[in-house]
Amino acid sequence: MTEPQATLSAAQAQTVHELLARHREQPGALLPLLHAVQDALGCVPPAAVPVIAQGLGLSRAEVHGVVTYYHHFRQQPPGRHVVQVCRAEACQSRGGEALLAAARQHLPADVTVEPVYCLGLCAQSPAVMVDEVPHARMTVQRLAALVQEGGQ
Numbered sequence: 804m805t806e807p808q809a810t811l812s813a814a815q816a817q818t819v820h821e822l823l824a825r826h827r828e829q830p831g832a833l834l835p836l837l838h839a840v841q842d843a844l845g846c847v848p849p850a851a852v853p854v855i856a857q858g859l860g861l862s863r864a865e866v867h868g869v870v871t872y873y874h875h876f877r878q879q880p881p882g883r884h885v886v887q888v889c890r891a892e893a894c895q896s897r898g899g900e901a902l903l904a905a906a907r908q909h910l911p912a913d914v915t916v917e918p919v920y921c922l923g924l925c926a927q928s929p930a931v932m933v934d935e936v937p938h939a940r941m942t943v944q945r946l947a948a949l950v951q952e953g954g955q
Contacts, residue, residue: 816854819855820858826839837855838875840855845881882914884913885915885933886910886915886931889930890918890919902929906946914950923937927940
């Protein structure tokens, strides 16, 4: 794993400032802003936290707390592929935990594996999302093949 970037690049800083300007006056701006930053940069870099805090008049601790509390936000750029494995009860009962463990152990290092809570495919569990495409009735073998194929 790479070390967190201590500062934002000029392009990242410009993006964060543009998004701040767009969201600053919105009531409850923090969550929509964090989503926009992650959509634009692939993550919410730790170096963006003080910029966001200052721009919204919040403490760094408040912003950091939200980024680290919600599983959706990541602080490092994702890998070449993002695999989200459902951990809700229906998927757990059909092998979701074993699928998550196998994904973490056997998928290549350039694949980001994230646990999520409910992908809405409970009747067809266990479910995963590979590069934002949902897949049901997943097995370890099918997951490895999907990642190798590029998520489609």
